[in-house]
Amino acid sequence: MLSAITVSKETIAFRDSPEPTLEPGHALVRVHNVTLCGTDLHIWEDDYPSELPLVQGHEFSGIVEALAPGAGPGTAGGSDPGVASGSAVGLRDPGNHNLSIGDRVAVNPIIYCGRCRPCRTGRYNVCQDVGCLGCYSDGALTELISVPVEKLCPVPDHLPLDIAAMGEPASIAMQAVNRGRPEAGETALVLGSGPIGLLATLYLTELGVKVVCADTEQHRLDLAVEFGAADTLLVTPGLAFPDEHQAPRLASLTDGYGPQLVIEATGVPSSLENAIRLVASAGRIVQVGISPRQAAVSMKDIPYKELDLMGSRMSLNLIPDGLALLARHPGQARALMTHRFAFSDLEKAYRLMQGRTEKIGKILIQMPAGGTA
Numbered sequence: 001m002l003s004a005i006t007v008s009k010e011t012i013a014f015r016d017s018p019e020p021t022l023e024p025g026h027a028l029v030r031v032h033n034v035t036l037c038g039t040d041l042h043i044w045e046d047d048y049p050s051e052l053p054l055v056q057g058h059e060f061s062g063i064v065e066a067l068a069p070g071a072g073p074g075t076a077g078g079s080d081p082g083v084a085s086g087s088a089v090g091l092r093d094p095g096n097h098n099l100s101i102g103d104r105v106a107v108n109p110i111i112y113c114g115r116c117r118p119c120r121t122g123r124y125n126v127c128q129d130v131g132c133l134g135c136y137s138d139g140a141l142t143e144l145i146s147v148p149v150e151k152l153c154p155v156p157d158h159l160p161l162d163i164a165a166m167g168e169p170a171s172i173a174m175q176a177v178n179r180g181r182p183e184a185g186e187t188a189l190v191l192g193s194g195p196i197g198l199l200a201t202l203y204l205t206e207l208g209v210k211v212v213c214a215d216t217e218q219h220r221l222d223l224a225v226e227f228g229a230a231d232t233l234l235v236t237p238g239l240a241f242p243d244e245h246q247a248p249r250l251a252s253l254t255d256g257y258g259p260q261l262v263i264e265a266t267g268v269p270s271s272l273e274n275a276i277r278l279v280a281s282a283g284r285i286v287q288v289g290i291s292p293r294q295a296a297v298s299m300k301d302i303p304y305k306e307l308d309l310m311g312s313r314m315s316l317n318l319i320p321d322g323l324a325l326l327a328r329h330p331g332q333a334r335a336l337m338t339h340r341f342a343f344s345d346l347e348k349a350y351r352l353m354q355g356r357t358e359k360i361g362k363i364l365i366q367m368p369a370g371g372t373a
């Protein structure tokens, strides 16, 4: 089978290797679709704490081709001590009890130890030894992958398999929203209208929250309206945000108090600074954008407004919920997927992301077995 190996900075090598054998507690998944995100770009640019060479790909969907004996209906599987199932600590099962060969699945790429204190308290997405298929160990840019059976998430009947690859980013957006404890009738400010910000907007809107989206690109804000944003604010880098026209709009949308919840989905330091400045008293901020850079946060606003400042990382088994969110909004899900490349053109996809010259939502890599089954 053919795998795409990121061998060094911005260099992909396609290599033939034997197909994986079925281990206890595992399933073999024929990969059909992989979507790429900013993390993938950073890994490819060798600007991420991953070690190369690496088979990338952590957002993916495919068809179950083989199930280890005992890993079929009625069991949760997961006996490999190297890739803990977490079932021993009573973690929520993603709902794979009735899987069969031929089933359409998305895959939860998180790997955790199941033994450390965060894992034992159910916070395994921030396991002290957390891993991710395609980021820290080999992932899905290969024709056939072996994964612990409890990582499989059945794809709803009416959800196309290519869209199902976005179950993972949808789960990240939902985790960020859940961390923020939104309540119907509140107003949220979502900073950044990339895929995570847009999917967070979609979910918040479903929950009855009024969402204001801010981004530096008008075309992304146009998409934000399709995802439910009640208003949008165009940010001009280097200028005051919100500007003199936007400030009264934001005030009127929040009864003059500021948003109760801010989701920071850009990873730009000034954006977190804006979040702390703009959020209402007693408000909540969820930082989901990731950056190695430092932000200059106000040590007055945080205590004066008694803010809850929270981080959000990957998700607590929300891929089934992410798939359901996408299935409820087929038009928006389809609009998010702006580009499509054949597996053999993987490098072109990375170059496109790197160039930032086109309007890019999600980029889909169609694997040889893929299609829109």
Ligand SMILES: [Zn+2]
Residues within 6 Å of the ligand: 036, 037, 038, 039, 040, 058, 059, 169
């Ligand atoms: Zn991703």
Ligand SMILES: [Zn+2]
Residues within 6 Å of the ligand: 112, 113, 114, 115, 116, 117, 118, 119, 124, 127, 128, 129, 130
């Ligand atoms: Zn752990």
